[in-house]
Amino acid sequence: MKEDQELRDHLEKLMRMGQAFRPVGELLQGISVQEAGERVEGLPYTIWQLLEHLRFAQHDIQDFCRNPDYQEPAWPDDYWPSAEAPADQAALDQTLQTINQDLDAMVQLVQDTENDLFAPIPHGNGQTLLREATLIAEHNAYHLGQIVVLRRLLGGNL
DSSP states (O other): OHHHHHHHHHHHHHHHOOSSSOOHHHHHTTOOHHHHHOOOTTOSOOHHHHHHHHHHHHHHHHHHHHOTTOOOOOTTTTTSOSOSSOSSHHHHHHHHHHHHHHHHHHHHHHHOTTSOTTSBOTTSSSOBHHHHHHHHHHHHHHHHHHHHHHHHHTTOOO
């Protein structure tokens, strides 16, 4: 029982970061609409496109874990936005809030001891909650690293 809770706590720390990386909220703090939509020469995405991709992918993984009627979105079109910038500050704030809320919801799934971390997800093909939690951690770390680099290239203090 102790090992089970330790694993759940480790997964939470992994998803929230703050061990090898700064916490998610800290990395995303203070992004402006202008910064989010600004292009860096030679890169195929903006901060906004990365944020929207993170939001969509994280929600998709969570939906897969919870929804027996899950329908897989089309890759890559459904996972990447075409708009390079948020419409306004409200849209940016909503995306940032949703990223945090969906991360909290995934942490709750992992911390719920009624959920077997090792049991195959019934409507999947071998995936487990453990695998999906580590997928979120890995995917978020990768794209958050890209956001940090973009913010630095745009003159930010990260």
